[in-house]
Amino acid sequence: MPSRPSAKPLLSEPLTPSRWWRHWWRKQTPHRQDRFAMLAPLIAVLLFFAAIGSSFMYLRLEEIDREQEAVKRDVEYTQQQIRLRLLERQEQLMRIGRDISNEEVDAQEFVSRAESLVAQHPDLQSVSWIDERRRIKASYSAPSLPTPLVRVVDTLLRPGGDTESTFSLARDLQQPVYAQPAGKSEVVPLLQLHIPLADRGHFAGVLLAEYSNENLLRYGVPAEVLAKYAVALLNGNGRVLAGNAGPIHSVGTRLLPWSSQSEAYEIPVSPVGNGLVLRAQAYRTSQGVIGSGLFWLVGALSVLTAWMLIGNWRHTRRRLQAQQALVSETNFRRAMESSMLTGMRALDMQGRITYVNTAFCRMTGWSESALVGHTAPFVHWPEEDRAYLAARLEDELNGRTPPGGFQVRVKRRDGSVFDGRMYVAPLIDAVGKQTGWMTSMTDITEPNRIREQLSASYERFTKVLEALDASVSVAPINSHELLFANKLYRLWFGVQTEGHEKLVAQAGVPTIPPSDETMDDVDAFAGLPTDSLTDTQAESSEVFVPELGKWLEVRTRYLSWVDARLVQMVIATDITPRRRAEEQSAAQAERAQTSSRLITMGEMASSVAHELNQPLAAISNYCNGMVSRIKGNGIAEADLLAALDKTARQAQRAGQIIQRIQSFVKRSEPNRSPSDVEHMVSEAVELAGIELRRRNVRLSHYVAARLPRLQVDPILIEQVLVNLLRNAAEAIDLAQRPTAQRNIELRVIPKLMDEKAGIEFSVSDTGRGLAPEVQERLFEAFFSTKAEGMGIGLNLCRTIVESHLGRMQAENLYNGNEGTGCRFSFWLPLAQSSIAQIGPANTPPTPE
Known part of the structure; x- marks a missing residue:
């Protein structure tokens, strides 16, 4: 049957893209169709090569990203393992430090516990107990510690060294401090941990622990991480402390170089900080995308595909595209699931x-x-x-x-x-x-x-604060919110902030004023130096709370709360028993001072009687003479008046002696008032002069001119001077010095001590001086070198001087190697209003 010609599309049919494409293709000549047929596979091949290159680049970038993410993830995991290991050791060492602060551990017990701790943890090399004077009280080191690591104590804490600076930092911060001291090249670097010790709130030294960086890396890094990466510990300067430092790693029978820096990652080890850095670099386990046989296989397949596209491009193109998409998707999903x-x-x-x-x-x-x-x-x-x-x-x-x-x-x-x-x-x-x-x-x-450890730690912290015998409360500045209050605070003041605010107000602690209405309501303390407030030392004061009937010692300091708010912590301790004891001690000291003055007058009784005998004898002689001459009518009126005037002066002299003695021994409350130095010295010289004349001792005294007044109790200062002058006279009498050497010198001059202005009183004698064993116990109560002495004179003198914020000391005087006497001196500070009045000390006149 003859074939029918193809029917032309009817004009009435819609023109779709496929119909339009077929219509355009049929209109082309065969030659042009061949050219288009050849051009299409070439374009497809070029596009395929571009797609392959883009895919390999994309895969390479994905591979780099995955490697970077894996390195970062494993390094952070390793850092957490090392951090937990350090924190666990730190907690165990802090428990030992708390036992030391509570005086529950001596040096022998410390060595035993340190030995057990070092034996259990191979990364811990040594543990040392160092007091506040940088002396090692006890220490234990691992038996396997190499000889270069055994350090001398003087080298360990020498001034200016890294360990000494870390010791000072731990003392100032009062918290554990990690350090990576710079060691010599032949010494294996160690990681040091300084844990401060406290004794009743004062710094009492540190607990020094030294870690081996090699063992810390060996036991702290998981085995799977060591198998995949070259792990090393670095210091802040990039020096390798432990780990792999070589640039190559063996894979099979070939030595492949380390990967690029993009596959390396480093992170500081917490809680050490930037002083210890963990660095890991991935080993290359493959030759990469371009160096692998897959790349060349795909290249060959691409050439084969191009040839096949030229011969049968439709079928091959669709099949290869589907296959490549399926393989890529499957590989990607499988890689993603496996990673x-x-x-x-x-x-x-x-x-x-x-x-x-x-x-x-x-x-x-x-x-x-x-x-x-x-x-x-x-x-x-x-x-x-x-x-x-x-x-x-x-x-x-x-x-x-x-x-x-x-x-x-x-x-x-x-x-x-x-x-x-x-x-x-x-x-x-x-x-x-x-x-x-x-x-x-x-x-x-x-x-x-x-989370369970943190919960247990919080429970222990709460129990400790609840068991304290001091009231602890924390409240924000200028706020009525009570953030924390322990059991004793709630017992005394309830759960409101009134007690906290009242303690702060009575203690006189300055608070930050509230912001004005024009300031930002979000942050009322914007611009204020809160960092300097939190770094200052705690302030302390003693207040009386009438509601409780107690004396409290109130200590306050500023803190940065967990929500970054500035808060004020108040710690109140009951010191009522101590205040009562101080009051009783002051009363007893006052009675002892009065008794001392009475004893002094008792010892001077014979001298006082002799001193009074002279004016009384003169009065008797004058009266008898006047009676005799009046009876004989042999006295003129002028002579009678002169005799009566002399009698009155002698009686006045006797009365002054008695009045001075009465004022000296009279018991009265301490009365500090502005007192003239020259008047106090003259009164003391007058009282002591009776005893000095009896012992045939000459006194020379010098008082600098224009001395300001002292804010003191003049009777107590006179008591100190009289006691020192009498002791000097007794020392000279005991030494049996000749008349020419029986001299006492009293000097009163202005003097600066510790950059504070004051006045120094010194009494020098020509006795034998003080023996070394006597000088050590000179100011002890009830210690005396006299057979009949009570041993309270010098002790009371020093108590009186120190109650006036002064200082007292004694020293021997020498002429070459020969002792020529002793010098007692005490220094009294000036009030602030009197400092400006003091002028330069006058040079005393040269003794004749």
């Missing part, structure tokens, strides 16, 4: 496991074949939790799981159990139909352990 750390599990609508990824199998320890296709109860369910897990599975299949996931216990194949958190989402296929449920699981065993 995930989160376990993935898919269930169908009946609760049967249809899919698990590599991470899920690695977590549970079961293979994919042992999990896929099974229904509840699953093999990774613990027997004791199966009822609970069955209920959770029922909720999961019914879509009743919480968005935040839920926590379960999962059993591994070896029988161990770990905590996991599961998140559930519907599994939707390509056509939008739900075919099951997708579950993701993460291991939260370590976060749970850390």
Whole structure:
């Protein structure tokens, strides 16, 4: 049958793109059709090569990103392991430090505990107990410590060294300080931890622990990380402290160079900081995309594909495109599933496991074949939790799981159990139909352990504060919110801030004024130096609380609260028993001072009687003479008046002696008032002069001109001077000096001490001086070198001087190697109003 010509498209039919393409192709000549047929495969080949190049570049970039992410993830995980290891050691060392501060551990017990700690933890090399004067009280080092690491104490804490500066930093901060001291090239560098010790709130030294960087890297880095990376510990300057420092790593029989810097990652090790950096660099385990045989195989296949496209381009193009897309998608999804750390599990609508990824199998320890296709109860369910897990599975299949996931216990194949958190989402296929449920699981065993440790630490901290015998309260500045109050505070003041504010007000602690209305309401303290406030030392004062009937010692300081607010902490301690004891001590000291003056007058009784005998005898002689002459009418009126005037002066002299003695021994309350120095000296010289004349001792005294007044009790200062002058006379009498050498010198001059202006009183004698054993116990109570002495004179003198904020001392005088006497001196400070009045000390006249 003859073939019919092809029918032309009717004009009435719609012109679709396919119809238009066929119509255009048929209109072309055969030659042009051949050219287009050849051009199309070439264009397809070029596009295919471009697609292949882009794919390899994309795969290479994806490979680099995955390697970088893996390095970063493993390094951060390793840093957490080292950090937890350091924090665990730090907690154990801090417990030893608290026992030392509580005086529960002596040097022998410390060495025993340090030996046990070093034996348990190979990364810990040595533990030393150093007091506040930088002296090592006890120390223990690991027996395996190399000889270059055994350091001399003087070298360890020499001035200007790294360890000495870290010691000072720990003393100032009062918290643990890590340091990486710069050691010599032949000494293996160690990591040091300084833990400050406290003794009743004062710095009492440090607990120095030294870690081996090599052992810290060996035992702190997981084995799987060491197998994949070249791990090293660096200091802040980039120096390698421990780890692999070589530039190559062996793979099989070939030595391949390290990967590029893009596959390396470093991070500071907390809590050490920038002084210790963990660095890891991935080993090259392959030759890369371009260096692998796959690249050349694909290149060859591309050439073959180009030749096949020239011969049969339609069929080959479609097939290769479908195959390449399927391989690429499958490889990508498989790589993505294998590199995930989160376990993935898919269930169908009946609760049967249809899919698990590599991470899920690695977590549970079961293979994919042992999990896929099974229904509840699953093999990774613990027997004791199966009822609970069955209920959770029922909720999961019914879509009743919480968005935040839920926590379960999962059993591994070896029988161990770990905590996991599961998140559930519907599994939707390509056509939008739900075919099951997708579950993701993460291991939260370590976060749970850390949370439990933090909870236990907080409970211990709260118990300690609740058991304190001091009131502790914390409140924000210019706020009525009470952030914290311990048990004693609640017992005294309740749960309101009135007690806190009253203690701050009575203690006179300056507070930060509230902001004006024109200031920003969001931050009322904008621009204020809060850092300097929190770094200042705690202020202390003593106040009396009438509501409690107690004396309290109030200590305050500023803190930065957990929410970054500036707060004020107040610690109030009951010091009522101490204040009562101080009052009783002051009363006893006053009675002792009066008794001392009475004893002094008793010892001077014979001298006083002799001194009074002279004016009384003169009065008797004058009266008898006047009576005799009046009876004989042999006295003129002028002579009578002169005799009566002399009698009156002698009586006045006797009265002055008695009045001075009465004022000296009179018991009265201490009365500090502006007192003239020259008047006090003259009164003391007048009183002591009676005893000096009896012992045939000459006194020369010098008082500088224009001395300001002292804010003192003049009777007490006179008592000190009289006691010193009498002791000097007794020392000269005991030494049996000749008349020419029986001299006492009293000097009163202005003097600066510790950059404070004051006046110095000194009494020098020509006795034998003080023996060394006497000089050590000179100011002790009830110690005396006299057979009949009570041993309270010099002790009271020093108590009186120190109560006036002064100082007292004694020293021997020498002429070459020969002792020529003793010098007692005491210094009294000037009041601020009197400092400007004092002028330069006048030079005393040269004695004749």
